[in-house]
Amino acid sequence: MEATVVGIDVAKDRLDVCVRPSGERLIIVRTGAGIEDLAERLKKLAPRVVAIEATGGFETVVAAGLAAAALPIVVVNPAQVRAFAHALGKRAKTDPIDAAVIAHFVEATKAEPRPLPDEMTRLLADMVARRRQIIEMMAAEGQRERRLTDKRLKKSIARLRKAMEKELAELDGEIDDHVRGSPVWAEKENLLASVPGVGPVIARTLIAELPELGALDRRKIAALVGLAPWTRQSGQWRGKSFIGGGRKAVRGALFMAAMVAARHNPLLKNFRDKLIAAGKPKLVALIAVARKLLTILNAILRDKRPWQLETA
Numbered sequence: 001m002e003a004t005v006v007g008i009d010v011a012k013d014r015l016d017v018c019v020r021p022s023g024e025r026l027i028i029v030r031t032g033a034g035i036e037d038l039a040e041r042l043k044k045l046a047p048r049v050v051a052i053e054a055t056g057g058f059e060t061v062v063a064a065g066l067a068a069a070a071l072p073i074v075v076v077n078p079a080q081v082r083a084f085a086h087a088l089g090k091r092a093k094t095d096p097i098d099a100a101v102i103a104h105f106v107e108a109t110k111a112e113p114r115p116l117p118d119e120m121t122r123l124l125a126d127m128v129a130r131r132r133q134i135i136e137m138m139a140a141e142g143q144r145e146r147r148l149t150d151k152r153l154k155k156s157i158a159r160l161r162k163a164m165e166k167e168l169a170e171l172d173g174e175i176d177d178h179v180r181g182s183p184v185w186a187e188k189e190n191l192l193a194s195v196p197g198v199g200p201v202i203a204r205t206l207i208a209e210l211p212e213l214g215a216l217d218r219r220k221i222a223a224l225v226g227l228a229p230w231t232r233q234s235g236q237w238r239g240k241s242f243i244g245g246g247r248k249a250v251r252g253a254l255f256m257a258a259m260v261a262a263r264h265n266p267l268l269k270n271f272r273d274k275l276i277a278a279g280k281p282k283l284v285a286l287i288a289v290a291r292k293l294l295t296i297l298n299a300i301l302r303d304k305r306p307w308q309l310e311t312a
Helices: 032-045 058-068 078-087 095-109 119-147 151-180 183-193 200-209 218-225 248-264 266-277 282-303
Strands: 005-010 014-020 025-029 049-053 073-076 230-234 237-242
Touching (some): 014 032, 014 095, 025 032, 049 058, 049 095, 058 073, 119 248, 151 183, 151 200, 183 200, 183 282, 218 248, 218 282, 248 282, 266 282
Parallel strands (some): 005 049, 049 073
Antiparallel strands (some): 014 025
16 A cells, blocks of 8 residues: 655645645645644544645744644755656646645655754754845945945945944854754764864854754765755766755855865865866866765764764
8 A cells, every 4th residue: 555645835825735646635724723624634644744845934834833743744845846847747837736746756756754943943044044144245235335436335335234244243142152052052063163174154054954964874965955966867868967956055055164175174185186186177076075075074963973084
């Protein structure tokens, strides 16, 4: 007997639900009462997994409500689901199709339920994301300042940047208190930051936005971040390998760490140099370094052992 899987497409005011392999479909109002009703219906089906597509925040309450009912939840990446839909030849963007594709996607990929981040982890992720936003705004103001000649406008930008620098400093203090106030997170930060090339900002980004680090094998964690290469292939033709999907913020943080590690981490510097000597393009080498760094960090948290060059 095939295991039951459920796909849920979340909109602002409703939930489109598809159950496989039965093909049953439901439309539920996205309210507290609606989510409770859906949870009761799904518990009777005893699904192997309930998959919810990430939709910019609308899915959070739904996932939390269903997880509270002890249902096996996984939040799936919309880009991967859409690519799967294209592979099936379903290019129309309609909610019922999406719900069916989500269910088909988790059935085909055998996606496993994942624990949802707790409230503290979500708060830390929100603070780390806010920090990233402030830095992006500061960079944008810097770009504008370079294009201006009027002194009054330059002073306006300077005042705004000063205010953002103050906000950034206060936010950094809150993040520091948040992380150092948790013995578990403090231990994780110390373990991650023991690797040359990984500083507190990178470590905290990984803690907040990649809580699975240390709990999955190296292939799964690379795929989750979007650092697992995939190749376009048709018959005898084989195209170039690409990376993509996954968690963009985590991947960006790892690229920054990889650039530093490729210069200052003896193991990763030697690894990069060998790739360059073998004729690999610099960008390809950087991606390989980021992937190897992720594997190292995953093993360090898994084994709870700090960086040691001789055993890395």
